[in-house]
Amino acid sequence: MPYYVYKIHPPLKTLELVGEHASFKDASSAVKALRAEAAQSAAIKMIFADNELAAEDLLSQVRPPEPVVGDDY
Helix, strand or coil: CCEEEEEEECCCCEEEEEEEECCHHHHHHHHHHHHHHCCCCCEEEEEECCCHHHHHHHHHCCCCCCCCCCCCC
8 A cells, every 4th residue: 555645735625646655764755855845834644545535535534523631531
């Protein structure tokens, strides 16, 4: 499974595929370089997925909020 690198543009959180890498080391170095040169308005994310569709689905999912002290787990 490859590593996909995406640029996420606010406010609609549109996904732009930047690259696909076979190894973590290559993907990590690409992400670090993109984050160094990217504008603060766009987020750079790396995801490990079976294919491009699965990667975009995982990045589009809304995570539940983290529990706050005092909440029941």
